[in-house]
């Protein structure tokens with residue numbers, strides 16, 4: 001039997017497009033398009049490499065409103081085999097606990113997967129909770145900041161991964177099934193291809209699962225299943241600027257800037 | 272993957288969407304390929320569309336299309352510094368409307384999909400495929416090939432595919448103009464109030480003169496539902512020679528123009544956009560509009576009429592796409608997609624249509640469109656005349672006196688003035 | 700109009716581009732041969748690129764593709780044939796909404 005890989009993707013607002021209204025101090029959300037969380041594309045790319053290396057079958061899952069179909073089409077366009085959109089009103093308002101619970105139960109229902117890959121974090125919440133919590137719910141081994149899958153041993157049912165930390169590389173062997181958090185910007189996600197996009201139109205590779213399929217206890221879902229309370233939100237205070245302008249051509253200005261920073265003693269090296 | 276379609280349409284702008292809609296509605300197996308994400312995401316235009324051709328193509332157009340406001344007021348202004356002379360025409364006809372092309376195109380693509388076309392987005396076509404004997408047989412994207420009996424090229428003004436095919440030469444600065452645009456949100460009521468229009472009614476406004484720093488081109492203002500679209504169009508050939516400040520600064524100067532800016536000063540800039548347009552279609556037309564298995568539609572075919580006061584690109588694009596869709600149906604019925612047959616089914620009726628007749632009639636427009644004098648001296652002259660007539664401190668001059676002395680100030684003789692006017696009138 | 704009104708400020712191009720939505724690809728869709736630019740007398744791209752993707756730094760053209768509006772101007776006006784120009788793939792690049 002071939003390797004079975006699942007990739008979790010989140011449908012997020014393109015945060016670059018969210019602006020502050022200077023007059024009301026609120027966020028302008030009108031017409032802000034959603035995208036696949038960019039860091040999830042690293043996980044998609046890694047999964048597609050497993051498909052090439054081991055003939056893995058790759059399924060994308062997303063818990064999201066129906067508009068996320070577009071995001072799933074995008075990753076199928078990149079080469080993912082099929083996708084499941086987990087979508088139901090009862091999921092609305094979930095915090096990371098409830099979200100990870102639904103995702104874990106989705107994985108359980110899929111059943112025979114070997115690896116579940118997630119992005120490192122999202123651009124709209126950046127908690128990096130989901131993969132760890134999913135591993136917790138399912139009591140499976142979990143490794144994060146993974147930038148390379150060195151080897152999958154299908155007989156021994158193990159996977160060897162590399163992870164990249166700021167100051168070192170580490171290698172780990174995990175028992176499969178396992179959960180991996182893929183380091184952001186670690187891959188160069190491949191482009192969408194016309195054959196894959198045609199497959200989206202001709203083969204209907206996307207299923208939608210509601211809570212009818214999953215049959216989860218509503219008390220664990222949505223607002224009810226979300227113990228997290230947002231107690232306070234503050235904006236980063238504005239630091240008063242000295243507003244010094246260094247004149248001259250950039251190459252010289254940079255030298256002067258470095259000198260100034262040296263004087264202030266803020267550079268991490270000897271000047 | 273061995274996939275074959277009757278028709279592949281490259282580019283889901285108004286031209287491509289309409290071609291796909293017509294061909295699919297008539298039962299053909301159609302693939303519509305667009306490089307953008309979803310439909311409309313790469314679309315930019317000024318702001319006003321003529322409805323008649325679209326009503327002919329799309330049933331229920333007036334009711335269902337994303338129409339912002341019907342244009343009831345047409346304004347043309349000659350701008351000299353902070354002075355301007357404006358002519359306004361009011362009409363009760365529902366001949367044209369304002370919208371976002373992003374929305375209108377998306378609506379058209381939805382119609383094509385409902386009619387049965389297969390729409391594939393996020394896919395850039397890299398070349399149009401030919402077989403050994405030069406017949407067009409399909410498309411290539413990233414090395415993957417898809418085949419069809421007929422390819423309709425609706426790629427728009429940047430004709431990378433037609434250039435690669437050798438059907439057109441590389442675009443020259445003399446053939447195109449750059450349009451740069453801002454969409455500013457001010458709210459529906461404020462638009463009604465400040466432009467003195469009723470709900471659902473709008474203004475189309477063209478300005479020439481100092482707004483482009485005297486460069487050939489012009490500015491436009493269109494009122495949408497709760498936003499205004501403002502922008503500049505400059506002809507690249509003269510702009511390369513004459514441009515003195517960055518084009519984005521020029522657009523910002525239009526937004527903050529002392530006489531205009533108060534119409535939207537409190538608004539929020541929602542989007543900044545830019546795109547090329549054929550200068551005036553006739554010179555941008557490929558030497559043939561069809562080849563074996565290929566038809567060219569819309570901007571790619573140079574089907575754009577710019578008279579200086581109206582811009583007709585969207586309706587021409589849609590109508591040419593529609594005609595190509597019908598031609599595809601007939602050609603496949605006849606089992607002949609050869610060059611001669613496609614030219615007689617598509618190119619010939621197109622060249623005889625009102626569109627190309629209008630393009631020919633307005634051909635002379637290029638003479639003054641590329642003549643900087645018109646964009647510097649005449650707005651100044653008009654403003655000078657108006658100032659002499661209305662900014663009175665002493666005796667009121669006659670109109671002719673005002674014209675004569677203003678012309679003198681701008682180094683134009685009355686004879687020269689008369690000759691230029693004559694040429695313009697004859698050419699319009 | 701009163702003459703005492705404060706003159707409205709021009710929005711800088713960086714801020715204008717913030718109003719427009721992008722999904723920037725990691726692959727550049729336009730590549731510029733700055734060796735050729737060095738020999739270009741006019742450098743019209745520095746004025747006519749509406750996104751100011753071409754800027755002069757110490758007399759050298761520095762190009763960045765991220766803010767590109769995909770208009771095609773630079774491709775047409777470049778007198779040195781220094782630009783390999785294409786559209787982005789995968790639906791990346793500019794995402795117009797209200798134009």
Ligand SMILES: Cc1cc2nc3c(=O)[nH]c(=O)nc-3n(C[C@H](O)[C@H](O)[C@H](O)COP(=O)(O)OP(=O)(O)OC[C@H]3O[C@@H](n4cnc5c(N)ncnc54)[C@H](O)[C@@H]3O)c2cc1C
Pocket residue numbers: 008009010011037039040043061062063064092093094095096097099100103117118119120121122124125126127128129130131228229230
């Ligand atoms: C305090 C707090 C309160 C919140 N309250 C609400 C609320 O009331 N309503 C609301 O809608 N949201 C709320 N959220 C946001 C929501 O809980 C999270 O966005 C969501 O649980 C995912 O967490 P994240 O975005 O931080 O993902 P991370 O944990 O940073 O994501 C890591 C990876 O997990 C995967 N992943 C994440 N989300 C999904 C998904 N939905 N489907 C598939 N894969 C996924 C992706 O691969 C991603 O890269 C709240 C978040 C917090 C921190």
Ligand SMILES: Cc1cc2nc3c(=O)[nH]c(=O)nc-3n(C[C@H](O)[C@H](O)[C@H](O)COP(=O)(O)OP(=O)(O)OC[C@H]3O[C@@H](n4cnc5c(N)ncnc54)[C@H](O)[C@@H]3O)c2cc1C
Pocket residue numbers: 281282283284285286287304305306307311313314315316317318319320321372394395396397425426427428431432449450451452502503504546547548568569570571574575582583584585586588
């Ligand atoms: C500033 C400005 C103002 C204008 N104002 C008006 C106006 O007020 N009224 C009016 O009627 N017209 C106006 N026009 C003209 C009008 O916008 C065009 O004539 C019209 O959009 C042309 O339609 P089209 O379908 O031929 O091309 P486009 O609208 O350019 O569509 C081409 C489509 O093809 C896609 N494409 C291109 N190459 C590829 C490829 N290789 N693979 C896949 N997809 C590809 C593009 O993404 C695009 O979606 C204006 C134009 C400009 C620039």
Ligand code: SF4
Pocket residue numbers: 545729747748749750751752766767768769770771772773774
């Ligand atoms: S295509 Fe247009 S926006 Fe992009 S770099 Fe060239 S001139 Fe600038």
